[in-house]
Amino acid sequence: MVLRCQPVADAVESVKRRGTEDRKDSGRKVSVRTILLSPAGTVYDQKKARELAAQDHLILICGHYEGFDARIYSWADELVSVGDYILTGGELPAMTVADSVLRLLEGNLKEGGAGEESFENGLLEYPQYTKPAEFRGQKVPEVLLSGDHEAVRKWRLEAALKETMERRPDLLEGRKFTEEEKALLGEMENQQDSREQHQ
Numbered sequence: 251m252v253l254r255c256q257p258v259a260d261a262v263e264s265v266k267r268r269g270t271e272d273r274k275d276s277g278r279k280v281s282v283r284t285i286l287l288s289p290a291g292t293v294y295d296q297k298k299a300r301e302l303a304a305q306d307h308l309i310l311i312c313g314h315y316e317g318f319d320a321r322i323y324s325w326a327d328e329l330v331s332v333g334d335y336i337l338t339g340g341e342l343p344a345m346t347v348a349d350s351v352l353r354l355l356e357g358n359l360k361e362g363g364a365g366e367e368s369f370e371n372g373l374l375e376y377p378q379y380t381k382p383a384e385f386r387g388q389k390v391p392e393v394l395l396s397g398d399h400e401a402v403r404k405w406r407l408e409a410a411l412k413e414t415m416e417r418r419p420d421l422l423e424g425r426k427f428t429e430e431e432k433a434l435l436g437e438m439e440n441q442q443d444s445r446e447q448h449q
C-alpha cells in the first residue's frame with residue numbers, strides 16, 4: 251500500500267492555510283517549512299533542530315505502509331531521516347523532530363541551558379555527577395568539589411573532548427580546534443604516552 255496524493259495534498263494545504271491565517275495580523279511574513287519524514291532524507295541532527303526551531307510553522311508529513319506516491323516528495327522543502335533503519339511509520343520520527351525542536355523554543359530551557367549539551371558545540375557533553383561524593387567506591391572527581399570555577403570549566407572541556415574521542419571520533423573530523431583545545435589534546439597525548447611507557 252502506498253499513500254495517495256489527494257489526502258496528503260488536502261492535509262498539507264489545510265494546515266498551510268490555517269498557519270497563515272493565525273499570523274496574518276502580525277504583518278510580517280510567516281515562515282513555513284514542510285518536512286517529509288523518509289529513510290531517504292538527510293539524517294537529522296542538532297544543527298537541523300536549531301534551524302527548524304527558527305521557523306514559525308513546521309509541517310511534518312509522515313508516511314506509512316510502503317511510503318508515498320512519488321509526486322508527494324516534490325511538495326516538501328526537504329526530506330528528513332532519523333537514521334539508517336526502517337520504522338513502520340513516520341509518527342515516531344515526527345515526534346523526535348517535534349520534541350527536539352520544541353525544547354529549543356523560548357521559555358523551555360533556562361537561558362543558555364542548551365549550550366553545553368551534546369552536539370551543541372560539536373562535542374559530546376562532559377560527564378555529570380550528583381551527591382554523594384562517593385558511591386560504592388566510585389568518587390566524583392576532586393576538582394568538581396573544589397569550588398574553583400575556572401578549574402571546573404577546564405575539566406569539563408577536557409572531559410568533553412575525551413568523551414567525544416572515545417565514543418564519537420567522527421564528530422571531531424574537520425573540527426577547527428581552539429588553541430585551548432589543542433593544548434588540552436596535547437596534554438592528553440602526553441599522559442597517554444607516559445601511561446604506555448609505564449606498562
Ligand SMILES: C[S@@+](CC[C@H](N)C(=O)[O-])C[C@H]1O[C@@H](n2cnc3c(N)ncnc32)[C@H](O)[C@@H]1O
Pocket residue numbers: 287288289290311312313314315316317318330331332333334335336337338339340341343
Ligand atoms: C515502512 S516505511 C517505508 C519504507 C520505504 N518503503 C523504503 O524502503 O524506504 C513507512 C514510513 O515510515 C517513515 N519512516 C520509516 N523509517 C524512517 C526513518 N528512518 N526516518 C524517517 N522516516 C522513516 C517514512 O515516513 C516512511 O514513508
